[in-house]
Amino acid sequence: MSKELGSERLGDLYKPGGKVRRRREWRGLRDTLYDYSRWLHIMGILAKFIIVPRNLKAMFRYRWMANYLAVPMMIDRHTAGLRGPQLRICHTEYDLITYDVAQLLSNLFKGDRHLGNDKKLSDKTVLLDENEMTVFMMGFPNLKGLSRETPSVYVSVLLNQHAVEHYLDVAQEYGLTPDVCPMPAAEAGVSMDDDFPVLGACAVQCNTTCDGSLMGNGVISKRLELEDGVPCFQLAAPMRHEADDVQEYAAQEMKNCIKFIEEKTGHKWDWDHYFKCAKQVNESTRHRQEWLDMSKTDYPQVIGANLALYTETNYMAICGRVPAFLDADRKITKLAEEAYRKKTKVCKEYRHRAIIWGVQSQYYTEFLPWLQNCWGILPLTDMLSMVSTRVLSEDDKEMAYYDMAWLNSHMIMRNRTHGGYKVLLDDLWEFCEEFHADMVILWEHMSCKALTGMHGQFEEKAREKGIHLIWVSHDLMDPRVIPRQDVRDDVNRYMRTVLREEPVDPSLEVLDDVHSW
Numbered sequence: 356m357s358k359e360l361g362s363e364r365l366g367d368l369y370k371p372g373g374k375v376r377r378r379r380e381w382r383g384l385r386d387t388l389y390d391y392s393r394w395l396h397i398m399g400i401l402a403k404f405i406i407v408p409r410n411l412k413a414m415f416r417y418r419w420m421a422n423y424l425a426v427p428m429m430i431d432r433h434t435a436g437l438r439g440p441q442l443r444i445c446h447t448e449y450d451l452i453t454y455d456v457a458q459l460l461s462n463l464f465k466g467d468r469h470l471g472n473d474k475k476l477s478d479k480t481v482l483l484d485e486n487e488m489t490v491f492m493m494g495f496p497n498l499k500g501l502s503r504e505t506p507s508v509y510v511s512v513l514l515n516q517h518a519v520e521h522y523l524d525v526a527q528e529y530g531l532t533p534d535v536c537p538m539p540a541a542e543a544g545v546s547m548d549d550d551f552p553v554l555g556a557c558a559v560q561c562n563t564t565c566d567g568s569l570m571g572n573g574v575i576s577k578r579l580e581l582e583d584g585v586p587c588f589q590l591a592a593p594m595r596h597e598a599d600d601v602q603e604y605a606a607q608e609m610k611n612c613i614k615f616i617e618e619k620t621g622h623k624w625d626w627d628h629y630f631k632c633a634k635q636v637n638e639s640t641r642h643r644q645e646w647l648d649m650s651k652t653d654y655p656q657v658i659g660a661n662l663a664l665y666t667e668t669n670y671m672a673i674c675g676r677v678p679a680f681l682d683a684d685r686k687i688t689k690l691a692e693e694a695y696r697k698k699t700k701v702c703k704e705y706r707h708r709a710i711i712w713g714v715q716s717q718y719y720t721e722f723l724p725w726l727q728n729c730w731g732i733l734p735l736t737d738m739l740s741m742v743s744t745r746v747l748s749e750d751d752k753e754m755a756y757y758d759m760a761w762l763n764s765h766m767i768m769r770n771r772t773h774g775g776y777k778v779l780l781d782d783l784w785e786f787c788e789e790f791h792a793d794m795v796i797l798w799e800h801m802s803c804k805a806l807t808g809m810h811g812q813f814e815e816k817a818r819e820k821g822i823h824l825i826w827v828s829h830d831l832m833d834p835r836v837i838p839r840q841d842v843r844d845d846v847n848r849y850m851r852t853v854l855r856e857e858p859v860d861p862s863l864e865v866l867d868d869v870h871s872w
């Protein structure tokens with residue numbers, strides 16, 4: 356127990372069978388005090404949120420709101436083992452994400468017909484699909500783009516692994532087959548269970564992920580349109596998103612979507628605001644590329660969960676519309692550059708350099724810090740963080756439609772699960788070379804059709820290139836099917852039997868966290 360990396364047996368912090376940990380991690384005086392100050396800051400955000408009577412009412416109206424009690428614990432899980440600059444980078448990200456989600460919730464409840472019923476706010480709200488890049492909101496500075504699925508499903512599971520089990524059961528009770536991906540199934544379940552806030556002048560849904568997602572959207576849009584009177588636009592992104600001959604169609608779809616929003620809200624598209632946001636997206640891309648460049652060296656700084664969750668939020672939900680994210684990008688780069696100059700390590704031992712590929716388990720996103728703390732496997736980057744690096748035009752209006760369409764088609768979950776062999780397989784091996792990776796951790800989301808059937812091709816190439824390929828099975832949002840320990844055991848088994856290694860921190864190899872948040 357000291358300020359040194361790996362000085363604490365992290366597995367000892369878990370209370371067997373418990374929801375929360377035994378105690379907080381001791382990181383040396385300076386880092387423990389810093390960590391505690393961020394804990395207080397998060398408690399402050401939560402307190403400010405809950406003293407609004409409408410938000411308190413929402414705790415009782417919406418079943419999924421109880422998961423937000425676990426925010427501090429979720430941050431603890433993602434900061435496990437971190438010290439110095441990595442701890443600060445992590446908190447910079449989570450402070451902002453927590454604040455942003457609290458704002459999203461406050462706005463949803465304010466406009467919600469069940470709670471605040473603020474018609475003015477509702478009339479300038481566009482409901483967003485959680486699976487879309489919110490690019491088409493970049494030119495509407497006076498409208499609110501709010502996603503209902505993000506806080507009720509996506510963030511809820513991040514906070515509490517068991518968060519959406521109830522909604523999965525509801526969807527199945529209504530006849531949905533149990534082998535559907537838990538994400539769209541849970542979203543449909545929330546809608547069936549009457550557990551979405553109801554508001555909005557209109558909604559925009561998308562086809563960016565898969566047929567499962569289209570099914571979920573179908574259920575939700577029928578309710579929105581036929582029961583709540585909220586018209587929906589279906590924004591269709593092309594499947595072969597890299598091909599030249601689909602770009603014109605995709606740009607036209609973007610024009611149609613913007614026209615739909617203008618008609619339904621009475622607000623006009625503002626090019627000045629769009630280009631301001633485009634500049635911010637470009638700067639965020641430059642920062643991310645700098646972080647990735649560091650990860651190609653012996654001294655990576657922004658990796659694993661620090662990279663993955665922040666990139667997702669920054670590109671999907673923000674899309675250049677919130678200046679605070681640019682401030683955070685700059686702060687993270689400054690911290691990372693300083694740490695890089697000092698050759699600061701992110702964990703105790705570096706044994707393997709890994710690329711994380713496939714769709715991550717949402718109920719176990721802290722698996723990435725576990726990899727580095729338990730086995731010394733550096734999760735350098737992941738599939739979802741290798742999002743578009745295209746520089747958006749900052750002044751050409753026609754080109755802007757193509758840029759928006761490009762970003763939308765390259766939404767983080769689908770930019771590699773759709774688009775063909777090149778983006779899913781060939782690019783992976785190129786990244787392995789660029790990042791000097793000797794290992795690939797391949798998430799196998801068992802209900803995801805997108806990667807099914809590719810096993811042999813991944814294995815054949817990995818063997819040819821001498822890369823250790825570890826399949827890690829999960830069921831995205833349903834830990835009842837594959838618990839967290841089974842996820843860990845896929846790695847434990849490979850490390851012990853194939854590589855004959857002993858863990859860096861043996862206390863983490865087997866954890867009793869099946870009931871934990």
Ligand code: SF4
Nearest residue numbers: 536564565714803804
């Ligand atoms: S994880 Fe796979 S099955 Fe689930 S929504 Fe994404 S692409 Fe579809």
